[in-house]
Amino acid sequence: MQSYRDFDPEELAADPLFQRWKLQNDPEASTFWTEWLRQNPDRQTLVATATALLTAIDQHYAESVDKLIPLSDQEIGLEMSRLRQSLKVRQQPFRWIQYAPVRYAAAASVLLLLGFFGWYWLRSTPARPAVTYEELVARQPDPLEEIVNTEGKAMLVTLPDRSTILVYPKSRISYPKQFAGAKREVFLQGKAFFNVTKDPSKPFFVYANNLITRVLGTSFNIQTNELNRQVKVVVRTGRVSVYAADKPAPNRKADSSGSGVVLTPNQQLVFSATDSRLTKSLVAEPVILPQIESQAGFRFHRTPIADVFATLEKAYGVRIEYNAALMQNCYLTASLTNEPFMEKLDLICRTVNADYQQVDGNIVVHAQGCD
Template identity: 35%
Template sequence: MQKRNNYTDIEDFLSDESFQLWILSKIDEQGWEEWTLENLQRAKLVEDARLLLLSMKVPNMELTSDQIHEGLKATWKKIEDKENNLRENTSFSNSFRYWLAGAAAILICFFSIRFYQKDIVAGDSVITYKELVEDNAEGLVEQTNNTEKAQIITLSDGSSVLLQPNSKLSYPKIFSGSERKVYLSGEAFFEISKNPKKPFFVYANEIVTRVVGTSFRIKAYPDQQNVEVLVRTGKVRVKSNDLIETSKSDEIELFPNEAVRFTRNDLVFNKITNITEDQILVKSIGNIEQLSFEFTDIPVDQIFKTIEQAYQVSIDYPKDKLLDCRLTTSLSDQPLPEKLKIICKSIGNDTNYEMNGSQIVITSQGCN
């Protein structure tokens, strides 16, 4: 979003989809309001763009792609004819030149909005991250990933979340009551600590994912049409959020290597039983979902490298003391803190770990 710092004309704002989403649907996932208030001159430009955008709002209509194309072509022809007449008969002022440029930008923006409203997200069924968080009575901690690499979050129950760039997660400092609830905007990979008495819920846009102990990925960006849930280990249940008026109470059960794609504009679930046949899912699978955590007589150094690659963390450990250390262990269905705990216990000799964000420090006197 740093590109908006270079916006100098109204057209820049009108062509920005996240700006359109903020003004027309009141969804401010990119922090437009806060950014606008930082600068008085900027606020004036944003207000002008807002008024122009709102003036273009029209009642919902169904337009075919051919109708839109013909309308766009006809309007461009009128603008070109007007420009040619002005060149022949009068002096072509800079102010009118600016008006024509603005008219063209508004035209493009109008049709892009029609496409957006019709094909991307149906406004009546949209549930925003802000709504979900506000609906929760607990005090929540929010972590936003504005970097270019994934960030690891450790929850109070020992669960771990690998939060992708341009994503955020809200969660309580300590889980209380009979349920564990978190709220996601964007994409994250979850590894949940087992606790059958305290199920874990992830609220993301219009869907809710319920688990007890498992690993899975959710992709739920606010400006995208689909929400996806993909299971790596264990079992999850997915259903639409009760906040949706037309919400269906039926849950979809997913097992390892299964996924579901939820289409937000028509509130439809599509279960995918073989993810290898879905090219969109195949392309989006990350290291943490592909790497194996089953180790048989493997050097500790290699195990640490696998963890670094999967979680995008850095592990500092006494290489000389663990040079000849080899382990046989299964870490497939464990959150990152539990993986580290099992490794340290297997090494023995007062081996411990400390974790500070993406930095992990292992202390040890060597292998047993």
């Protein structure tokens, strides 16, 4: 797992998990960082410095957005120079903290170059108005069939194209009696598991509030949460393209996939209408793909690390990136048949003196190499 011990303060401030802890009070992130500080008490100064930096940036950008302060190329160049000078005080951490609000507020205009572009864009982008299930259904030119699950267990619904939807309690779906047009469309409120029949000539669309999921044939979960205005898509098999819609329209072209985020097995995406954020990540507990579940074997005897990672990729459908040349002398002897994916990865990385982090729904391994 990512150690963070060697991070600079600005690198830590740019980390999404750290931002979720400090800016959003995210419970999962808070639990992680509380435990991390317990295990790394000597990094209190690093966390305090990164916090001061992030707080100054957050306040500065909030003021800049409210006042619509423009920044010229000359100002950006000047602030970049000031930022470089401010970084020279790293060897004096307490002085850094003392002057951080002034120095970082002055340098905030160039943080786009330090990995904050996405964060700033979210801060400066107004939230999309929430689109309700009722509004989506009302926009359709023809009457729709509606299924409402008022029972205490999931309900299986078969669509006209033989696709199936497992509709969970307190959820509902609407769809046309026949998929007569160039596309198949379903509207969802609540939670449902989709198993879509393949038909490349007629793509399948699921509309859930402000989020659209497009697929040709796969299985996946979608869940809407009206309380916190979030939509989550979790892929079990196949690939889907997910994108936010400013104005979901019934006349959208059938071959349009929008500027979508592609999800593959064991990946998920959460869309927050509150701040128009799309967050892609691995699911909490990746599972072995159904088509190879009976063939999966994780017994290794002096197996090259490249073959170990290839076995994991094939079994779970999760991409693992690493420096093959640096790790060419790394081998693994272990039996990892019963461990969950993340535990397998932890054990492998500890064995070869490496760590890893999740990046955009993939795994990136950092290693020093093996003798």
